[in-house]
Amino acid sequence: MSTTLRINGKTHQVDLPDDVPLLWVLRDEVGLTGTKYGCGVAACGACTVHINGEAVRSCQTTLADVDGEITTIEGLGTPKAMSIIQQAWVDHQVAQCGYCQSGQIMQAANLLTDNPTPSDADIEEVMQGNLCRCGTYPRIRAAIHSAAQKMQEA
């Protein structure tokens, strides 16, 4: 059956069973591969996207559950026009292998919308669902603080 999705401001028609998780719709059907598969069980955060601005784990959101506008890492900014938070990630040289970072950035973007000046404790609380096997946490924390500051100035 055919489902209509709004992703990064564009409309897509997809033809997949409605229990397929959004993650795999994005990656294998729509071709947006920036959103990553890490665990499939809500334990790593690599698949984080926004629905109506809220961070959700796309591996846990079935096609039938999607209700609203989807934003993926590709919709947050592009290499030529990065969002403030992506720029902070580059400035702080956060990534090592980089595989977890789309999810980290999407989660952090949502944190900053909800809480424009997060403390270390706030960051720990919100970001603990996002695993990084390379251990980039200190730089993620620093990048979030500096993005927060830039957004205040903007």
Add this chain to the structure above:
Amino acid sequence: MASIGKIARRTFLIGSAAIVGGVAFGAYYVSRPAPNPLKPGEGEAALNPFVLIDQQGVTLFAPRAEMGQGVKTTWAALIAEELDVELEDMRVLHGPAARAYYNSAFMADALPNRGYDVSDFQHSIGEVLGVLGRTLNMQGTGGSTSMKDGYKRMRQAGATARETLKQAAANRLGVDRDQLKTANGMVQAPDGTSMSYSEIALDAAKLDPVESDLRPRSEWRLLGKTQPRVDMIEKATGTAEFGIDVRQPGMKFASVRMNPRLGAGMNGFDATEAQSMPGVEKIVDMGDGVAVVANNTWLAMQAVEAIEVDWQEAPYPPETDQVFARIAEAFDDEPNSTMRDDGDADQLPEGAVELTAEYQLPYLAHATMEPMNATALFEGDKLTLWCGNQMPTIHQWKCAAEAGLESEQVEVHTTYLGGGFGRRVELDFSILATRLAKKMPGVPVQLTWSREEDMRHDFYRPGAIGRMRGAVKDGAAVLLDGKVAAASPVAQVMDRIAGLPAGGPDKVHVEGFFNPPYAIPNFRMSGHLSDISIPVGFWRSVGNSFNGFFVESFIDEMAHKAGIDPMEFRLALARQEWAPAAGVLEAVKEMSNWTGQTPDGVGRGVAMCYSFGTPVAQVIEVFDDDGNIRLNKAWIACDMGLALDPETVKAQMSGGMVYGLSAALFGEITFANGEVEQGNFPDYEALRMSTMPHTEVQVLETQKHMGGAGEPGTPPAAPALANAIFDLTGKRARRLPLMHDFNIWT
């Protein structure tokens, strides 16, 4: 193509070759030129290109895989330093699989010396032996070898390219080469005329390459300073292509299920239910497993799970207890190696106090963030493979065999790796993707493991047992006598890759065991190999990952027995043996303001390990949070000899420590019915933002040789933490993970 000019330079030659629209410079090797990735014509020697200058500008091939260690950036900086181009003006590509990219440092590390004590003579022998790496076709990324290997060759290629371009410009302008300068990818004449490298590239291709001395360190503008990583923007925007992101026209998605009893076969399967599931296009018998091809990875995973399979029994003892009993049997046999045997370890020195301890460490999974996958396209006489891998030439060779082709008929595209840690040295993902692609000629197919399949089909860090005996007298260690038993990753990898038995003493098995840089007069360390067939492989820092724990836990026990502060106890032993080892201890002592005293409710531990050419010391601080143990702070000091990019080194040190701490706290792979019990992150936890200690890293550069960065941060992490927990609780951790014996805050 012009004939190739070359300059002799140690064990390699710098050569140049004409290419379409320009010139290539690179290294090529003594005695037997390896086939050229640029495919030179009949009668032409082979060149291994590192830098191409054509009408598009300057392109660099980084022949090492980027798995997060910043290798792309640092290799580029090595060339740019001599070539006088800016990093942001170069394109950096990962070179195609080619035997010429052999990794000399891999082999040099296999020499039976202690590493830190090599003389210059031994060091150059090591380099020469590195040429042997080529006979194994080792183009590898691992063992923290990337920078050691490229350090001279890349700079030499850059310097030769620069001087040759200057000569071409000098010929055109009718001036002496010495009068010309280079900057920003341009040659400049005294009269103000300037020409871009692209303009003169074709002329340069007609010249013999011009040799030049390397610039001294005092003149460096890029090296030794932190450079912006060239892969950051891609990784912050979701545009970096990992193996799992490869998309080819008409590509199908597949998933696999291999026998969870590792290494055993399959009696048969029933796929009736899977066959009729949505999206399913094909069920494939993979020999000792099954695969499903579908139009979506998730649908393929669901269907492959629905297949009923009759698996054969495990070829090893099926329960964890039996596995370790079997490993312990190796102690009954003659040791495979006794690479340290100083003084008389049988005799207890007069007046000394003896102590013994046995430690046991679990099997561990790599758990890279990106689950294993590979994409393959088989077209009868050609196989194309896309995957993240740490050994492209070996993948090419083994997949050719799987497909019934010659190596030359296989093209390997190495993507970014979503974590390597040693897992991507293995070949299973490429071989299985090839097996599947062969059944679907003309159709590209991407094979992705579920996380559970990935965790249950790893090549694990071997479970290991350490039996330690020591003696202290007058506040110092006077005897250390240790035995380690575990299966050998080297023996298994040699068998998997080459079908060859690994003979002789297995140095990797006892790394960090026989060579801790401590002066102890009676010092004997032996390695016992278990032949248990559970698949094992190279896990970040390999043998050091367990040996570091055995030695540094036991040294702590000895210090305690001797009644000496564990920092001072180590310092005294290290000072007499090797100054850089003492230096990193001094550094963490100062950074952490170590006094030997901690307030109630706080514990501190220290450990120092030497691995992959780098001594690293760590102090970890824990505290009691309402009955639970929490990590508070960590201090790391390393001595790199030369840190080409200090921020990258810091990131690797801190990341290496996190990898070791995660394993120490939560990591274990256990067996029931011959199957791995853990399947996903909830059963194989790791440090997270909330459990990560605040970390400071200091990079020293006092030792003579250049050390590795990727692995040495891992070995001291577990013992430093266990020693801190002892300081806090008075209880020794003789086994890991710690979560079984202590209340760990999560």
